[in-house]
Amino acid sequence: AQSVTQLGSHVSVSEGALVLLRCNYSSSVPPYLFWYVQYPNQGLQLLLKYTSAATLVKGINGFEAEFKKSETSFHLTKPSAHMSDAAEYFCAVSVGAQKLVFGQGTRLTINP
Amino acid sequence: DTEVTQTPKHLVMGMTNKKSLKCEQHMGHRAMYWYKQKAKKPPELMFVYSYEKLSINESVPSRFSPECPNSSLLNLHLHALQPEDSALYLCASSQESANTIYFGEGSWLTVV
Numbered sequence: 001a002q003s004v005t006q007l008g009s010h011v012s013v014s015e016g017a018l019v020l021l022r023c024n025y026s027s028s029v030p031p032y033l034f035w036y037v038q039y040p041n042q043g044l045q046l047l048l049k050y051t052s053a054a055t056l057v058k059g060i061n062g063f064e065a066e067f068k069k070s071e072t073s074f075h076l077t078k079p080s081a082h083m084s085d086a087a088e089y090f091c092a093v094s095v096g097a098q099k100l101v102f103g104q105g106t107r108l109t110i111n112p
Numbered sequence: 113d114t115e116v117t118q119t120p121k122h123l124v125m126g127m128t129n130k131k132s133l134k135c136e137q138h139m140g141h142r143a144m145y146w147y148k149q150k151a152k153k154p155p156e157l158m159f160v161y162s163y164e165k166l167s168i169n170e171s172v173p174s175r176f177s178p179e180c181p182n183s184s185l186l187n188l189h190l191h192a193l194q195p196e197d198s199a200l201y202l203c204a205s206s207q208e209s210a211n212t213i214y215f216g217e218g219s220w221l222t223v224v
Contacts, residue, residue: 032211034212036215041220042217042218043116043118043200043202043215043216043217043218044155044202044204044215045215046212046214046215049211049212051211090154090155094211098143098145098160098162098167098168098206099157099160099168100157100213102154102155103154104153104154105152105153105154
């Protein structure tokens with residue numbers, strides 16, 4: 001069965017530092033992978049998606065993710081954290097045209 | 113800004129009340145979804161409508177009753193809920209054949 005595992009339920013970085021949120025997937029077929037962000041008291045916003053067109057995917061707000069088949073990973077990065085990046089981040093894998101399986105989420109805290 | 117609009121944003125209801133959550137999208141999507149999200153947890157799929165027909169019901173209790181009046185609208189009728197049903201209810205939509213799901217801002221439901 002397809003699944004994702006997010007390593008670290010809470011990540012804390014200083015403003016201006018590199019952000020690295022980890023996601024590993026399990027899939028027997030080429031996966032469709034997603035990162036969503038959820039700001040406090042809001043819904044989910046799509047950050048970026050991998051659909052096999054390119055291994056390095058650029059998203060909104062300066063985030064990007066790299067698909068590494070050999071490591072079954074799809075880690076999310078941002079070179080320089082901003083206070084406004086504080087949120088919950090969910091990695092997800094599509095298990096069919098209408099089903100997403102989410103990771104448990106990683107809460108990102110930015111220290112001034 | 114999300115193109116999936118949910119009303120109301122907040123709802124408080126008693127266990128004997130009947131209420132409804134509403135969702136609207138104008139992206140021409142033919143699949144619509146209801147998800148439930150408890151605090152500090154990922155969203156859980158409840159229902160999927162495809163071309164206005166219920167295609168997935170994730171064994172949701174009958175006190176939750178979905179309705180899709182047309183391709184742009186999705187309702188969730190609530191009756192005889194329990195306090196443990198208090199959660200954020202997220203509506204979402206996607207193209208029928210696509211894997212990318214777009215979420216609304218959610219409706220916060222409190223059952224007292």
